[in-house]
Amino acid sequence: MAFDQDFIERVRNAHNIVDYISSFTQLKRSGSTYMGLCPFPSHREKTPSFSVSEDKQIYHCFGCQKGGNLITFLIEYQGMSFPQAIETLANKAGILIPEKANPESAKKRDEKNQLYSINALAKDSWAKELKKLPPTSPVKAYLKKRGLSEEIVSEFELGWATDSWNFMVQALVKNKIQMNVGESAGLVRRKDARFYDYFRSRLMFPIIANTGEVLGFGGRGLRDEDTPKYLNSPDTPLFHKGKVLFGLNHSAKHIRAEDQVIVVEGYMDFLALYQAGIKNVVAVLGTALTHDHCRLLQRFSKNVLVLFDGDSAGIRAAERSLAILLSNDLLPKWCLLPDDFDPDEYIQERGKPAFQEALQKSEEMFLGLLTFWMKNFSYQNYEKIQIVQKVAPILHAIKNQALRELYLNELCLRLRVENSWLLKALDQNKQQTTAEINPTGAEKQSTEQATKTEKVNLEGLSRAELDLMGLMLKSAEYIAKLDQEKVSEISSQGFAKVVSLAKNYLEHFPDDFNKLAGYISSMVDTPSIVTHYEKRSSSYADAKTAHKLFVDCVNWIRSQKYKEKAKEMHYKLQQNATPQELEQFMNINKKKHGILGT
Ligand SMILES: [Zn+2]
Known part of the structure; x- marks a missing residue:
C-alpha cells in the first residue's frame, strides 16, 4: 500500500522517538540529546554510544553506525516492512489510515482488530491455567522432560488448554464476546447448535506476528489418544498456516x-x-x-x-x-x-x-x-x-x-x-x-506493489556531496546557498534529489527545520548515512569551519565537472575541432583555475 508523504509525516510527528526507543533501551539526557546502550543485538556494548535526538527525532549509534528516524527504527529493530511500520504507528496514535477510511474496509479492519484482541485474551487465559498447575502435573512434567525452562515458557507465553469442553466458551461469555466471533477466531466450534472449545487438553503455543499481534495457536496433545498430535488454529481472517512462522x-x-x-x-x-x-x-x-x-x-x-x-x-x-x-x-x-x-x-x-x-x-x-x-x-x-x-x-x-x-x-x-x-x-x-x-500472476503483482516505494539511492554520492548534505541539515542557510550556486546542475542525481527534497520540505514547513533530518532519512535507501553526516556537521567548532567546508566541497564538485567536460572537449579536439569548440575549451580551462574564493 502506498501512503502519501503528508500522511507519513503526520504519523511520525504523532510520536516522540525518545519515548518509543526508551522502551527498548534506557536513555539518559546528555545536553541536547539522549544517550544509552545500543539496543541492536549485533552491537553488544558496555558504554553508551547510542544517541537519540529529541529535537530532530532521529537516532544514531556512534558504535555500529546504525541510524535513522522512528520509522527506520521499527523497520531495522523490529523487522517490520515499511507499510507495517506506518500502520503500527498510525494505530498507536489513533490516526485513521486513509485507504482504510472507506466504510467497507474500515469494517473489515475493526473485525480484524476484534479478532486480535480475542486471541490475546485466549492467550492470557491459557497462560494463567498453565501457571496454576502444580509442578507434579503431567503437563509440567512434560515441559521438564523436554528441558524447557520456566523463563522460556513465560517468554513465549505458552499456555494450557484445559480438559474442559467449554473453558474458552465461558471465558468468551464472561468477556461479553459473541460466540460467532469466537468461532471466526477459531477458538470455539459449533456442533448441534452448541459451542465447544476448539482446543482441549493441549499445550498451547501462541503464534505471534513480528508486529506483536496474536495470529493464532498451535496446540500439542500430550496423551497418546490425542489426535492429531499437533493441532493448529483453523484458517481464519488472521491465520493461514502457510503464511505464518512461529517465533x-x-x-x-x-x-x-x-x-x-x-x-x-x-x-x-x-x-x-x-x-x-x-x-x-x-x-x-x-x-x-x-x-x-x-x-x-x-x-x-x-x-x-x-x-x-x-x-x-x-x-x-x-x-x-x-x-x-x-x-x-x-x-x-x-x-x-x-x-x-x-x-x-x-x-x-x-x-x-x-x-x-x-x-x-x-x-x-x-x-x-x-x-x-x-x-x-x-x-x-x-x-x-x-x-x-x-x-x-x-x-x-x-x-x-x-x-x-x-x-x-x-x-x-x-x-x-x-x-x-x-x-x-x-x-x-x-x-x-x-x-x-512460479507464483500466480496475482500473487506476484501484490508483492511488486508492496516493494514499490521508491527511495533516493545514496550509493553514488561523493564525499563532498555527503558533507554538503550534513551542512544542509545543520542550517537552512546552506540549502539556500546550494540553490544560489546551482550545485544540483553539476552534482550527482542522488544529491540533486536530496537538495530538491529539502527545498520542497522547507517550502511546506518553514518553521520545522528540526525535523528535516528525520524527513530526509525516510526518503533515502540508507538512513544511517544521513544521520552520520548530520552528526558530523553538528560537531563543527564554529560557523567559519562549516563555511570553509561548504566552499571546499562546492569547489571540488565544480572542478570534477570541469575535468569531465575538459576531457570530453579534449577528445573532440583530437577528432578535428571547429574554432568555436576550441574557444569553448579555452574557457573551461580558464574557469577550472579560478573558482569560488573562500
Ligand atoms: Zn550500535
Whole structure:
C-alpha cells in the first residue's frame, strides 16, 4: 500500500522517538540529546554510544553506525516492512489510515482488530491455567522432560488448554464476546447448535506476528489418544498456516544481526534452539515452505539454513522447498542431522557444541541434493537424463543468474557432460516445469506493489556531496546557498534529489527545520548515512569551519565537472575541432583555475 508523504509525516510527528526507543533501551539526557546502550543485538556494548535526538527525532549509534528516524527504527529493530511500520504507528496514535477510511474496509479492519484482541485474551487465559498447575502435573512434567525452562515458557507465553469442553466458551461469555466471533477466531466450534472449545487438553503455543499481534495457536496433545498430535488454529481472517512462522516476534532482530535464518519444522525444535542460545531461528507449522514464507524471510535475511530431519522425509521436504527458495532469490543451505535425530533431540542428547558443529557442516542445498541423487551414479546416459529432469525445475526457478551459472558449471563437472548438451537438455525440460514453480500472476503483482516505494539511492554520492548534505541539515542557510550556486546542475542525481527534497520540505514547513533530518532519512535507501553526516556537521567548532567546508566541497564538485567536460572537449579536439569548440575549451580551462574564493 502506498501512503502519501503528508500522511507519513503526520504519523511520525504523532510520536516522540525518545519515548518509543526508551522502551527498548534506557536513555539518559546528555545536553541536547539522549544517550544509552545500543539496543541492536549485533552491537553488544558496555558504554553508551547510542544517541537519540529529541529535537530532530532521529537516532544514531556512534558504535555500529546504525541510524535513522522512528520509522527506520521499527523497520531495522523490529523487522517490520515499511507499510507495517506506518500502520503500527498510525494505530498507536489513533490516526485513521486513509485507504482504510472507506466504510467497507474500515469494517473489515475493526473485525480484524476484534479478532486480535480475542486471541490475546485466549492467550492470557491459557497462560494463567498453565501457571496454576502444580509442578507434579503431567503437563509440567512434560515441559521438564523436554528441558524447557520456566523463563522460556513465560517468554513465549505458552499456555494450557484445559480438559474442559467449554473453558474458552465461558471465558468468551464472561468477556461479553459473541460466540460467532469466537468461532471466526477459531477458538470455539459449533456442533448441534452448541459451542465447544476448539482446543482441549493441549499445550498451547501462541503464534505471534513480528508486529506483536496474536495470529493464532498451535496446540500439542500430550496423551497418546490425542489426535492429531499437533493441532493448529483453523484458517481464519488472521491465520493461514502457510503464511505464518512461529517465533518471528522474538527472533527477527537476531536474524538480522546474524544475517542468517535457521528454519526448523516445529515449535519444540524452535524452543530447544532458542533456549540453547541459537536465536536466529523460525519454525514452520507442519507445512512445507511456501512462497509466502520465503517473502517473509526475505525481509530479514537472504541466507536461509533449513534443518531437516535426517531421514527420507527430510530429503523429500528439501526437494519440495529448494525451487521455491531459489525462485524467491534466497540462498538456501541445508543441514541434515546425523542418525535421524530431530533438532530438539539432538541438542538434548548431544549438547550445544555438537549441534553447532553439525550446523558448521551445512552445505548449499542444491549441491547437497545433487550429491544425494548421485549416490550410486555410474555415468550411464539414462542416469544423466534422470538427473537433468530432477534439476530442470530448480535451475529454471533460480532468480539469481550468477548463482545459476555456477550451478550449471558444477553440474557439467559432476555429470561429465558438455555445457552445450546440458543447456539443450534443460531447455527440453522447460515447458512442463515453469508453470508449477512460479507464483500466480496475482500473487506476484501484490508483492511488486508492496516493494514499490521508491527511495533516493545514496550509493553514488561523493564525499563532498555527503558533507554538503550534513551542512544542509545543520542550517537552512546552506540549502539556500546550494540553490544560489546551482550545485544540483553539476552534482550527482542522488544529491540533486536530496537538495530538491529539502527545498520542497522547507517550502511546506518553514518553521520545522528540526525535523528535516528525520524527513530526509525516510526518503533515502540508507538512513544511517544521513544521520552520520548530520552528526558530523553538528560537531563543527564554529560557523567559519562549516563555511570553509561548504566552499571546499562546492569547489571540488565544480572542478570534477570541469575535468569531465575538459576531457570530453579534449577528445573532440583530437577528432578535428571547429574554432568555436576550441574557444569553448579555452574557457573551461580558464574557469577550472579560478573558482569560488573562500
Ligand atoms: Zn550500535
